[in-house]
Amino acid sequence: MAAIGFFGKRLIGVAVVVISVSIFMFVLLRSIPGDPARLLAGFDAPPEVVEQIKERYGLNDPLPVQLIKYLENLFTLNLGTSVRTDSPVIVEILHRLPYTLYLSAAALFIAVAIGVPLGAYAALKKDSPIDYFVTALISVGTAMPTFWLGLMLILLFSVQLKLLPAGGAGNPSSIILPAITLSLPVMAPIAKTTRFTFLEVLKEDFVKLAVAKGLRRKTVIFKHVMKNAMVPVVTVLGLQLGNLMKGAVITETVFAWPGIGRLVVDSIFARDYPMVQGAIFVLALIYALINLAVDSLYAAIDPRIRLGGAS
Amino acid sequence: MKTSKRKSTYNQTGFRSLSTTSVLALVVLVAIVIAAALLFAKESPVTQTTSTQQTTIQTTSTTKPPSSTTSQKTTSMQQTTTQQATSGKTLRVGIGVDADTLDPAGQTTTTISNIIRLIAEPLFITSPNGTIVPVLADSYNVSSNGTVYTIKLKKGIKFQDGEPLNSEAVKFTLERILDPNVKVPSRGNFLLIDHVEAVDEYTVNIYLKKPFAPFLGVLTSAYIIAPNATKQLGDKIANNPAGIGTGPYMFKEWVKGDHITLVANPNYWNGTPYFSQMIFKVVPDASTREAMLLSGDLDLIIQPPPSDLASLSSRGDVKVSWTISTREMYIGINTQYGPLNDTRVRQALNYAIDKDSLIKYVLFGLGSPEDSILPPFVLGHIAVGPYQYDPQKAKQLLAQAGYPNGFSVTLITPNGRYLFDTQVAETIAQYLRDIGIQVNVRTYDWPTYVSTILAPLNKTELQLFLLGWSPSVPDPYFYTFQLFHSSQFTPNGFNNFFYNNTEADKLLELGATTTDPQLRAQIYQNLTKIVWNDAPMIFLYYQGFVVAYRSTLSNVVLFPYEMVDFASIRMG
Numbered sequence: 001m002a003a004i005g006f007f008g009k010r011l012i013g014v015a016v017v018v019i020s021v022s023i024f025m026f027v028l029l030r031s032i033p034g035d036p037a038r039l040l041a042g043f044d045a046p047p048e049v050v051e052q053i054k055e056r057y058g059l060n061d062p063l064p065v066q067l068i069k070y071l072e073n074l075f076t077l078n079l080g081t082s083v084r085t086d087s088p089v090i091v092e093i094l095h096r097l098p099y100t101l102y103l104s105a106a107a108l109f110i111a112v113a114i115g116v117p118l119g120a121y122a123a124l125k126k127d128s129p130i131d132y133f134v135t136a137l138i139s140v141g142t143a144m145p146t147f148w149l150g151l152m153l154i155l156l157f158s159v160q161l162k163l164l165p166a167g168g169a170g171n172p173s174s175i176i177l178p179a180i181t182l183s184l185p186v187m188a189p190i191a192k193t194t195r196f197t198f199l200e201v202l203k204e205d206f207v208k209l210a211v212a213k214g215l216r217r218k219t220v221i222f223k224h225v226m227k228n229a230m231v232p233v234v235t236v237l238g239l240q241l242g243n244l245m246k247g248a249v250i251t252e253t254v255f256a257w258p259g260i261g262r263l264v265v266d267s268i269f270a271r272d273y274p275m276v277q278g279a280i281f282v283l284a285l286i287y288a289l290i291n292l293a294v295d296s297l298y299a300a301i302d303p304r305i306r307l308g309g310a311s
Numbered sequence: 312m313k314t315s316k317r318k319s320t321y322n323q324t325g326f327r328s329l330s331t332t333s334v335l336a337l338v339v340l341v342a343i344v345i346a347a348a349l350l351f352a353k354e355s356p357v358t359q360t361t362s363t364q365q366t367t368i369q370t371t372s373t374t375k376p377p378s379s380t381t382s383q384k385t386t387s388m389q390q391t392t393t394q395q396a397t398s399g400k401t402l403r404v405g406i407g408v409d410a411d412t413l414d415p416a417g418q419t420t421t422t423i424s425n426i427i428r429l430i431a432e433p434l435f436i437t438s439p440n441g442t443i444v445p446v447l448a449d450s451y452n453v454s455s456n457g458t459v460y461t462i463k464l465k466k467g468i469k470f471q472d473g474e475p476l477n478s479e480a481v482k483f484t485l486e487r488i489l490d491p492n493v494k495v496p497s498r499g500n501f502l503l504i505d506h507v508e509a510v511d512e513y514t515v516n517i518y519l520k521k522p523f524a525p526f527l528g529v530l531t532s533a534y535i536i537a538p539n540a541t542k543q544l545g546d547k548i549a550n551n552p553a554g555i556g557t558g559p560y561m562f563k564e565w566v567k568g569d570h571i572t573l574v575a576n577p578n579y580w581n582g583t584p585y586f587s588q589m590i591f592k593v594v595p596d597a598s599t600r601e602a603m604l605l606s607g608d609l610d611l612i613i614q615p616p617p618s619d620l621a622s623l624s625s626r627g628d629v630k631v632s633w634t635i636s637t638r639e640m641y642i643g644i645n646t647q648y649g650p651l652n653d654t655r656v657r658q659a660l661n662y663a664i665d666k667d668s669l670i671k672y673v674l675f676g677l678g679s680p681e682d683s684i685l686p687p688f689v690l691g692h693i694a695v696g697p698y699q700y701d702p703q704k705a706k707q708l709l710a711q712a713g714y715p716n717g718f719s720v721t722l723i724t725p726n727g728r729y730l731f732d733t734q735v736a737e738t739i740a741q742y743l744r745d746i747g748i749q750v751n752v753r754t755y756d757w758p759t760y761v762s763t764i765l766a767p768l769n770k771t772e773l774q775l776f777l778l779g780w781s782p783s784v785p786d787p788y789f790y791t792f793q794l795f796h797s798s799q800f801t802p803n804g805f806n807n808f809f810y811n812n813t814e815a816d817k818l819l820e821l822g823a824t825t826t827d828p829q830l831r832a833q834i835y836q837n838l839t840k841i842v843w844n845d846a847p848m849i850f851l852y853y854q855g856f857v858v859a860y861r862s863t864l865s866n867v868v869l870f871p872y873e874m875v876d877f878a879s880i881r882m883g
Binding site for chain 1: 419491497499502567570594598599603605606607608756758761762763765782783803804805
């Protein structure tokens with residue numbers, strides 16, 4: 001029951017966060033210079049044409065009225081109409097969001113599937129050439145700019161070897177290069193944390209005991225060490241989700257991937273208020289929910305962590 | 312109690328049982344993943360049509376030249392579906408921006424207008440050499456007072472949905488453009504229309520509120536659409552403009568952010584289209600566009616990275632083609648700001664810039680020094696420049712104006728809007744420093760920049776600003792009236808030079824109403840001399856418009872107004 005209470009509280013928290021983000025976004029967008037109608041009509045358009053566009057999207061209403069309308073609409077999940085495309089914002093987002101979720105999931109999968117074993121292996125072979133190599137790789141992975149890595153991969157795999165498509169989402173193999181590119185900046189901290197916590201756990205008495213009582217090396221590593229080392233890794237994972245979204249913007253641009261990151265950037269440059277607000281609302285919601293899921297995962301990994309305090 | 316009990320079970324068995332909490336956690340995660348998967352699955356049928364095709368390219372391209380395999384594959388595929396007279400080939404084009412809307416009346420970029428023009432045609436178009444030639448129109452006549460345009464239509468043309476092209480369709484199109492309930496960002500050009508009259512089946516009279524000489528040019532941006540198809544589509548025209556035009560290609564699909572596909576119109580009135588399919592891939596990054604061209608994923612790309620043009624040109628499998636475009640790049644001068652108020656100072660600024668070096672070293676050659684206030688192929692162009700690079704003369708002029716030690720000034724520039732905009736601004740600042748002017752360069756993002764340059768005189772902070780001017784209609788009126796007429800001070804028009812010259816005003820008014828082309832040309836030539844001498848701007852260069860394409864393509868014709876004649880291209 002405690003868990004249900006925990007989720008109830010946390011869901012209210014999610015709602016508060018998402019609404020606060022929405023209001024903040026609303027204010028922020030309108031406090032930066034730029035006029036969506038003017039940008040759409042072009043700087044040579046006569047004022048009356050600009051006024052007509054403003055009127056059409058309610059941009060002439062006083063700001064508090066616009067904010068209240070926006071919040072009212074939020075409760076009915078009506079995200080408004082895009083100034084740029086004249087389509088409902090929710091439709092535009094649902095076109096693009098799946099691509100970003102797919103790309104992020106693929107990148108996260110690669111990051112975990114490679115990052116965790118890599119870190120663990122380096123820890124087990126501490127101070128060996130392999131360890132140095134992995135540590136160096138982690139530094140490179142952290143420092144390497146995403147767009148550069150993306151272009152290098154395109155040059156190698158698309159232009160030289162002609163193995164994979166360089167951009168777009170029309171082909172099942174299109175996901176490979178962007179997913180690898182996006183995974184690297186996430187993989188590096190995961191590998192780093194895994195290596196570090198593995199080293200910590202390896203020093204623990206219960207590991208020595210497990211080894212002493214003659215358990216097989218495999219059993220010790222997977223059952224005793226791995227399980228205990230995973231909590232910090234999951235924490236890092238949760239933190240990296242923000243990085244993933246950030247990276248998605250660049251990756252989507254480099255690989256012409258039609259995701260929501262590009263949509264947000266394009267919309268910001270057009271000052272398409274409804275679209276930016278809608279996209280940020282959806283992203284904030286997803287981010288909050290994933291964080292909630294990550295928090296809950298702790299309990300699954302480490303039974304000493306209980307949700308919602310003592311019973 | 313329950314929790315602790317469960318905990319002890321866990322510890323005793325050492326077996327990882329799932330607690331209520333973790334089940335809930337998993338449910339949330341799984342729900343998100345499933346939702347994503349479902350949404351994605353919904354998308355995939357749309358993308359699949361192209362995916363099969365692209366796979367064939369990918370798998371075969373390792374052994375054979377990619378473009379030839381594509382054409383063979385698509386030949387067999389297409390001949391069953393469309394009629395036999397097309398080549399069966401597919402043209403894949405890389406573009407930098409996606410469409411906002413596919414409504415022909417809602418266009419804001421030349422790139423997407425270039426695609427729309429394949430679906431729906433205007434009455435006239437501007438040919439590559441700058442003359443206006445009829446497309447759907449057969450002939451036209453302007454009344455002696457310049458307010459009534461009588462247009463005769465070509466007979467026997469049908470829209471893609473089977474409706475006949477007639478005077479009612481033209482009337483419908485123009486009235487829709489004027490309808491305040493339809494979003495038309497370029498409506499400003501059409502506001503002078505008083506009313507439209509369908510005289511008979513193939514004759515339209517367009518009545519203007521007052522004579523407006525560039526009106527024929529304005530009509531080149533009005534894509535004539537089928538009344539019934541448009542009414543039936545309603546709002547859907549923005550995403551699915553099916554059957555609405557008379558053009559050689561018909562809309563097939565638009566996967567937002569990814570691609571727009573057109574297929575040949577088998578009943579096209581002006582001969583069977585060559586390509587059976589055209590795919591426009593949205594690839595925002597220029598380097599990626601280039602990579603996709605080199606890897607064989609694309610046949611033609613708009614605006615490859617200028618820095619790579621030399622290496623692209625040297626390859627055997629790729630060709631580069633460029634033309635001087637109608638985009639004039641200049642540094643606008645607020646002629647009412649302090650020292651900039653003096654014509655000699657403004658001329659000094661013009662003499663201070665080495666345009667040739669700027670083009671050669673900063674733009675990788677992609678430009679041509681401005682020699683007039685109108686680009687070369689626009690009516691009335693006369694070469695009066697360029698201002699030759701002469702820093703000594705510039706210093707002399709400054710001294711004569713009373714600024715032997717220069718003065719300090721702010722130059723603002725957008726970032727990423729024009730080819731190397733920031734770099735160009737920095738280079739110019741350096742040239743101005745060479746003649747003793749202290750220049751402070753400030754960079755803005757585009758939306759902020761637009762707000763800044765549109766401020767009225769009493770609020771403006773403008774001193775020097777970098778801008779590219781490329782009106783949607785390449786008529787001299789649109790290059791001059793809004794920029795130089797004293798009634799057009801921002802925000803009414805776009806005279807943010809706050810340039811005020813009575814003589815220029817008179818010529819600008821005359822140019823707007825004189826319909827005789829020869830007289831008009833003379834008017835604009837006279838205007839050019841005045842404005843050039845007054846120098847309300849630092850005249851820089853006409854920006855280049857470049858495409859790169861696989862050498863299997865031929866007959867790639869560029870329009871100076873940053874468009875490609877896709878219909879004329881041949882492959883193999």
